Amino acid sequence: MQRYFKFKELDTNYRQESVAGLTTFLAMAYILFVNTSVLSAAGMDEGAVFVATGLASAIGCLVMGIWANYPLALAPGMGINAFFAFTVVLGMGIPWETALAGTFMSGVIFFILTLTKVRETIINAIPEQLKLAVGAGIGLFITFLGLQNAGIVVEAAPGTTIVALGDITAPSTLLAFLGIIVTAFFMIRGFQGGIFYAMIITSMVGIIFNLIPLPSGIIAPVPSLEPTFGKLFGHIGDLFTPEMLVVIFTLLFVNFFDAAGTLMAVARQAGLIKDGKLPRAGKALAADSVGTMVGAVLGTSTTTSFVESSAGVAAGGRSGFTSVVTAGLFIVALFFSPLLSVVTPAVTAPALIIVGVLMASALSGIKWDEFENAIPAFFTVIAMPLTYSISTGIALGFVLYPLTMVFKGKYKEIHPVMYILFVIFVAYLGWAV
Template identity: 65%
Template sequence: MAQFFKFKENNTDLRTESVAGMTTFLAMAYILFVNPDILAAAGMDQNAVFVATALSAAIATLVMGLLANYPIALAPGMGLNAFFAFSVVIGMGIEWQVALFGVFCSGIIFTILSVSNIRETIINAIPAEMKYAAGAGIGLFIAFIGLQNTEIIVADDATIVALGDLSNPSVLLTIFGLVVTVIFLVIGLKGGIFFGMVVTAVVGMIFGVINTPDSIVAPIPSLEPTFGQLFTIDFSSVFTLQLLIVILTFLFVDFFDTAGTLYGVANQAGFIKDNKLPRAGRALLADSTAGPIGAILGTSTTTSYVESAAGVGAGGRTGFTSVVTALFFIVALFFSPLLAVVTPAVTGPALILVGVMMASALKQIDWNRLEIAIPAFFTILAMPLTYSIATGIAMGFVFYPVTMICKGKAKEVHPLMYGLFVVFLLYFIFLK
């Protein structure tokens, strides 16, 4: 095993890798409860999504560890699950089974791109600032969902949104959880978001805001309500411009989020050599195949997690870290009764603070260049205000060629960006 994972070459050992794998799991374990909560809004069975989340994370992380030998874990992505539930299913009125088919298609396309040179062409075609804007906008959107689900922010006839009732016990529990989780993160506690959820749930049960579960361990729930449901749709009516936009958005967000995560975590681990990532093709292949697997199981796009940096910080340097993380996800399958205590008050702080982390991409945008700042701003602003990640990306990609042409930099715009301009313009004309 030491030879297979190259412990000696990476200056690590079994104990260090095991601790790192557990650390990574704790840092991202919140997804086991947040993802079912979000996809339940799309009408999906919460228990089945819990199983799909754990299985997709375990399988994808195991593939990453064994194929690419990297300490990078995967799970259904935050932002992509929100886009799936709130923009595609609720916003566009698309059935969740069809949305899963969209996830499946985007994953297949991503896999093809990952084994070809087209990947580099697409990465180079889209300006870095627009990628950062998309990430930051998704962060704000996720935070807004967290504030709304917990009723810290409520609807208002006069101002559209307003501050909720702060005397509501559930709202107070959310605020408590937010403060506790902030403290955990600021002091650098590994798995701060997960432990914040645990403390919030325990306090909620003590004060009667959350019902105490009948048990902690139980048989694994049935996966039948979601497994393979994407293949039960009417294929004669799914290939529409609307679904094409959905597939492109899933692909875009996953594609660049994956690239950023892989290179960011790899750089922290010291793997980057001459600005290149060794075994990048294997890592991207492992990530891209995770999407179709997750869709078949019954969850939104599975992708690489930046929380893997926690495991790297604990000393993880090889794929064995990922193997350990995958095993923890398998063990987690037996703890489904805990879903009963994971209410919006418990998941809300996690959503809000994940939003904070994603919004850090704002610092990468050159706000002094208006030809860049304007499309980036509309991308970021439109996502929470229109309740749609797709609309935010579309708006930014429509403005970008226009501002660049007006600045006299039309030749600096890649032809692919002009193609996307036409696609998203049609999106506004026919779908909005």
């Protein structure tokens, strides 16, 4: 096993890799509860989503660790789960079974692209400014969701503004404020797994002050996966509509660039990049697509690489054995489903808000002094929370970018693929209206 994972070559050992795997798990364990909360809002069975989240994470980690041999952990992605639940299911009125079918199809396309040179073509076609804007916009979107779940932002009274400040003296809102403060403290002080620890503390305070009921237990049999398992297969035929094609593209786009960016960042931190290139990059990206396909069959949104893997790398993780350890811990976590009852919206809201802060950091990379970049980037970012739709934000950005570049006289710098996407998204926006 040491030879397979190249312990000697990577200067690591079992203890170092195990500690790294545990560190990574603690840094991302919050996804078990937050993803369950987000997807259950779309009408999916809570217990089944919890199990699907854990299994998809475990399988994704195993594929990444054993096949690609990278200390990179996978789980259903934040932001893209909000797109699945609030834009696709609740916003467009698409059944969650059909949305899972779209997720599965995006994984299939991702896998095919990974095996071909089309991958490089697409990566080069999408301008960096739009990639950054999409990430930042999703960050604002899930922060908005978090503020709503916390009761900090509410729907305004008819005839006034659209949204307003909620009752910040309400007990549940005060509990959410406490969660935000505790999470901020852990993040500022550099605690690995700060989001997870803050959720535990917030839940305990809620129980002490009778804001959250005591769980029926700590350990229990794993909930049934039957309510979500394989439900997508009866809806594959529903994918061939304009709205679902845009949904599939959005899922593919976000996962593709999120996975590539996370992979490069974590690999660079671990010192695994050789001569400016990443060995086994195809296998690593393929692991993402396999995780997405498996996760969709199980009953969860897109499974992708987690930047929290950097916590494990910082703890010494260098090989895929780190991901194998993380996978094992996700399996063990499935027996703690009773804890779902204490993870209320007030507990998960701070996680959404802080993750939004992390994603919004992409704003710093946008060239605000170049209006041909700033205008499409700004519309991409601001439209996501204001229209309550990630796909609308992406569509506006992809429509405006070719126009502003042509106005600037930089039409030769626009990749032909962007003109094709321009036509597609113009048609989508016209259809959506």
